[in-house]
Amino acid sequence: MRISVIGCGYLGAVHAACMAKLGHEVVGIDVDEKKIKELSGAVAPFYEPGLEELLKDVQETGRLIFTTDVSAARGSDVHFICVGTPQKKGENAADLTYVDAAASALVPYLSAGELVVGKSTVPVGTAARLAEMIASSAPDVHLVWNPEFLREGHAVSDTLQPDRFVYGVEGGSEDHPAVGILDRIYATPLSAGTPRLVTDHPTAELVKTAANSFLATKISFINAMAELCEAAGADVTRLADAIGLDDRIGRKFLNAGIGFGGGCLPKDIRAFMARAGELGADQALTFLREVDAINMRRRTRVVELTRELCSGSLLGKRVTVLGAAFKPESDDVRDSPALSIAAQLQLQGAVVTVTDPKALENAARRFPELQYEADPESAVTGADALLLLTEWQEYRDLDPHLVGELVSSRHILDGRNVLDKAKWRAAGWSYRGLGRP
Ligand code: NAD
Numbered sequence: 001m002r003i004s005v006i007g008c009g010y011l012g013a014v015h016a017a018c019m020a021k022l023g024h025e026v027v028g029i030d031v032d033e034k035k036i037k038e039l040s041g042a043v044a045p046f047y048e049p050g051l052e053e054l055l056k057d058v059q060e061t062g063r064l065i066f067t068t069d070v071s072a073a074r075g076s077d078v079h080f081i082c083v084g085t086p087q088k089k090g091e092n093a094a095d096l097t098y099v100d101a102a103a104s105a106l107v108p109y110l111s112a113g114e115l116v117v118g119k120s121t122v123p124v125g126t127a128a129r130l131a132e133m134i135a136s137s138a139p140d141v142h143l144v145w146n147p148e149f150l151r152e153g154h155a156v157s158d159t160l161q162p163d164r165f166v167y168g169v170e171g172g173s174e175d176h177p178a179v180g181i182l183d184r185i186y187a188t189p190l191s192a193g194t195p196r197l198v199t200d201h202p203t204a205e206l207v208k209t210a211a212n213s214f215l216a217t218k219i220s221f222i223n224a225m226a227e228l229c230e231a232a233g234a235d236v237t238r239l240a241d242a243i244g245l246d247d248r249i250g251r252k253f254l255n256a257g258i259g260f261g262g263g264c265l266p267k268d269i270r271a272f273m274a275r276a277g278e279l280g281a282d283q284a285l286t287f288l289r290e291v292d293a294i295n296m297r298r299r300t301r302v303v304e305l306t307r308e309l310c311s312g313s314l315l316g317k318r319v320t321v322l323g324a325a326f327k328p329e330s331d332d333v334r335d336s337p338a339l340s341i342a343a344q345l346q347l348q349g350a351v352v353t354v355t356d357p358k359a360l361e362n363a364a365r366r367f368p369e370l371q372y373e374a375d376p377e378s379a380v381t382g383a384d385a386l387l388l389l390t391e392w393q394e395y396r397d398l399d400p401h402l403v404g405e406l407v408s409s410r411h412i413l414d415g416r417n418v419l420d421k422a423k424w425r426a427a428g429w430s431y432r433g434l435g436r437p
Helices: 010-021 033-040 051-060 097-109 126-137 155-160 177-185 187-191 201-232 236-244 265-278 282-309 337-347 360-366 376-380 400-406 421-426
Strands: 002-006 025-029 064-067 078-081 115-118 142-145 165-168 196-199 318-322 351-355 385-388 411-414 430-433
Touching: 002 010, 002 097, 010 025, 010 033, 010 051, 010 064, 010 078, 010 155, 033 064, 051 064, 051 155, 078 097, 078 177, 097 115, 097 126, 115 126, 115 177, 126 142, 126 201, 142 165, 142 177, 142 201, 165 177, 165 201, 177 187, 196 201, 201 236, 201 265, 201 282, 265 282, 282 337, 282 385, 282 411, 282 430, 318 337, 318 376, 337 351, 351 360, 351 376, 376 400, 400 421, 421 430
Parallel strands: 002 025, 002 078, 025 064, 078 115, 115 142, 165 196, 318 351, 318 385, 385 411, 411 430
Antiparallel strands: none
16 A cells, blocks of 8 residues: 655654555655655664664665655555654643644645544544544545554564554444555554454544553552662562562563653653643543652652762762663653753762763753763773663673772662672672662
8 A cells, every 4th residue: 555654753764664564655754854864865863673674675675765745645545644742841731733734734635535544642632633624624534543552662563563453433433444444554463463443533542641651650650669668678679570470460560760751651641631631530640640750759869869879979979870761772862761860960069971872862962961971881980870770781781890890989879670789789889779678
């Protein structure tokens, strides 16, 4: 089928490449000329494992092109909207200007029988509003909401083999004409057994925000337990292992640490609360305010613990932060807890050096006042304290004896509880985890 993908960021670039991989003819459209130039040369504009190889692979087939010209969407059977929905400045609500602009720009090029498919994460009610807008200018074009669940760092496999598809169509019926068209688009993963659920528009929109809220709640739950473990002298990692063995609870997303960040969870739970308020259902989501507060408290706690590690004062202390991305296998630094902690430490007088295998360029753009060092050995040399804040494999694998030779004092704070504390202590380090004695 012929497909256009409007918005080629973390979501759209991967989606465009994967749709071409599935055999479709794809045009990726973005307003960012630099991004389009890179994508056209099969260069991934951000780090995502496997994406660059995939881009090269599918571009050789001639099935994938990129452009800034939205008129190139003309003639596609399906148009995916993948633009950003960031948090509004100074407010909790989502900024829908990009979604609205993308839909309006697309309308003149739509023809009867085509589908517009929203993949961006939007407040419930957006699909109905856009459907009305499209129907008034392009009759016989259906709008579907097909939320995306990919995880950065696993985006290619999550797109090619997702754990479910949700199609939100007007009325929510399996007989809706859009269902068959999307089934053809996703024929390969569907034939491999991926479940697909057909819902109405608001349910599909809510599936995404509800899923993210649940995940955020699970992380904040275990971080709240970490606070309690610290007060009671218990070990949150063993607690998580034990409660996680109950399969009603499960062990995934129960890793206590510095909390969640990134371009999705924080802004999605805030937008969800804001939308609930508009709908008169704000009480239903007041618990998310606590989820957000627990999450932000972790960052302050790490600053306090670092001060303790540095004998009570941060002034002039050389602190090295291992990791800048909001999670490993990504260069995304949007609302990265690691960088937020690094900036707070610097403000309190520490001399902070940040290192990361992939995210330093993005980090330096966001926090130019911090010092960055790409070479991990140089970054740790002379440090008074090390903070492991993004659990890249290379930091998990650090040898405490070798690193011990480079630092000025053997103090380490394991912000993700991934190091073997006995091994580090045996090598002469003072080790602090979060929620661990
Ligand atoms: P992003 O900022 O990386 O990408 C958005 C892209 O849209 C940018 O390249 C921007 O230039 C482009 N854009 C903006 N306005 C445009 C327009 N009018 N026409 C064409 N292009 C335009 O954001 P992202 O991380 O890819 O997220 C996109 C959406 O997907 C968000 O709603 C997000 O919540 C959702 N989502 C993201 C992920 C993820 O892991 N990143 C996962 C699931 C859902």
